Structure formats: structure tokens, C-alpha cells
Amino acid sequence: MENTDFINHESIKGYSKIDQYNESKITAVAAHYKDILSQLGEDPEREGLLKTPERVAKSLQYLTHGYDIKPDEILRSAMFEEDYSQMVVVKDIEVYSMCEHHMLPFFGKAHIAYIPNGHIVGLSKIPRVVDAFARRLQVQERLTNEIRDCIQNTLNPKGVAVVIECKHLCMSMRGVQKQNSVTTTSAFTGSFLSNDKTRAEFLRLITASLD
Known part of the structure; x- marks a missing residue:
């Protein structure tokens, strides 16, 4: 799976932010979501859902990427x-x-x-x-x-x-x-x-x- 930047790279006076997908986390979370789809009564192998676990995993990583950011450093940078x-x-x-x-x-x-x-x-x-x-x-x-x-x-x-x-x-x-x-x-x-x-x-x- 290709390592994909999902926002940008920014470095300002000591504050650096590199937004990338963590491939090992994506793989692990996607595997759980494949099982969740099955538990909900869906077929994770059907065409419309084949890539859904991976998409959800990437979406969740983006939506929670604040854990990797230090807000005080954002302020100190300016x-x-x-x-x-x-x-x-x-x-x-x-x-x-x-x-x-x-x-x-x-x-x-x-x-x-x-x-x-x-x-x-x-x-x-x-x-x-x-x-x-x-x-x-x-x-x-x-x-x-x-x-x-x-x-x-x-x-x-x-x-x-x-x-x-x-x-x-x-x-x-x-x-x-x-x-x-x-x-x-x-x-x-x-x-x-x-x-x-x-x-x-x-x-x-x-x-x-x-x-």
C-alpha cells in the first residue's frame, strides 16, 4: 500500500507538522472494520465494500490526527x-x-x-x-x-x-x-x-x- 500524504508538510520556527498515513495502523484498523461489516450482516467482499475498511481506517486516522500535534508549539511558533x-x-x-x-x-x-x-x-x-x-x-x-x-x-x-x-x-x-x-x-x-x-x-x- 502506498504511503500517502493527506494534508501537507509545514515547518515554521520549530513547529513541524507532517501529515501521513501510518500504514501499519491502517492495515490493523481496516481488518477490524472488515469483521465489523460482517457482524452487521454485510458482505465485505462485494464490490461496493471491498475498499471500505481501508477508506474508513484512513478517514479515522485523519479525523483523529490531533493526537500527533502539540498545540502549545503551534502558538509558540508565532x-x-x-x-x-x-x-x-x-x-x-x-x-x-x-x-x-x-x-x-x-x-x-x-x-x-x-x-x-x-x-x-x-x-x-x-x-x-x-x-x-x-x-x-x-x-x-x-x-x-x-x-x-x-x-x-x-x-x-x-x-x-x-x-x-x-x-x-x-x-x-x-x-x-x-x-x-x-x-x-x-x-x-x-x-x-x-x-x-x-x-x-x-x-x-x-x-x-x-x-
Whole structure:
């Protein structure tokens, strides 16, 4: 089986990411999925399913490749000293993750802010941190806290705010089958936690439209 890069190669100031399929893992996971297909009453040898175990194995490796990424290194690769002390907000960051309870997707948006304390970070790095944690088996509550803690511990800002809004297919496809429900989680540190006005400004900014 050919070793295939599935995203890209990136190396920035000590942060290196090489996304490749691990062939031994693909083979092992695919073998299990072939048996799962049989247990479900399917014929894994029929034409439409011949390559399905391998495709699923590759898909799962891609969807969980965040285990191999160090989010703090993503931030450190683009930290700059800057005398700026107002709120920095990055909103509407797309989130795609997998519920660890049923291994079904949940997806939505993340809104993140921090108040610099001598350092700022390249804006593209914040969505990358979101992806690094989201591309793992997750629960939304932990995902929210992990993003908050990573930014707080790495940048040491005066405060961090994270709000995530997601739809969970484990709720809409099975269980209660409520297609329009949205789960919102939030996590704050520093000024966002202690100052009601600062928190209110963040919430106003993430709900405001520029139109």
C-alpha cells in the first residue's frame, strides 16, 4: 500500500507538522472494520465494500490526527512581543470533531478572545489550536477547556474567553433525534472571569454583525 500524504508538510520556527498515513495502523484498523461489516450482516467482499475498511481506517486516522500535534508549539511558533492590551477576538472558527461516546461527528463554531499581556500570536494559529484539539475523540466540554488552557498557559494573557456552539449527530441521528438542538459551552480566565463588563463586551462582539 502506498504511503500517502493527506494534508501537507509545514515547518515554521520549530513547529513541524507532517501529515501521513501510518500504514501499519491502517492495515490493523481496516481488518477490524472488515469483521465489523460482517457482524452487521454485510458482505465485505462485494464490490461496493471491498475498499471500505481501508477508506474508513484512513478517514479515522485523519479525523483523529490531533493526537500527533502539540498545540502549545503551534502558538509558540508565532508569538511576538507587542505593546497591545485590548481584546483580540477570532470568531466563527469552524469546528469538526468526533464524540467519544458514540464516535459520531459534532460540528459548529468556536469564538475565542484573549487580552494580550506583552505578547500576541499570529491569528491563523488560534484556528490551528482549535483543530489540534478537535481532531481527537472529544466531548465539547473538554474541548472548550483544553483550548482555553492552552492559550492561557502558553501566551500568559490577562484573560482568555472561549465559546463553542455545536450540533451533535449523536443527538440528531439517534437517541432523542432532535435535529435543531445546539449545544453551547464556555470557558473563561482572568479578566473575562472577574470582570462582567469585559465578558459582556466579548459576548457582544461575537454576536455582532459587520453588515
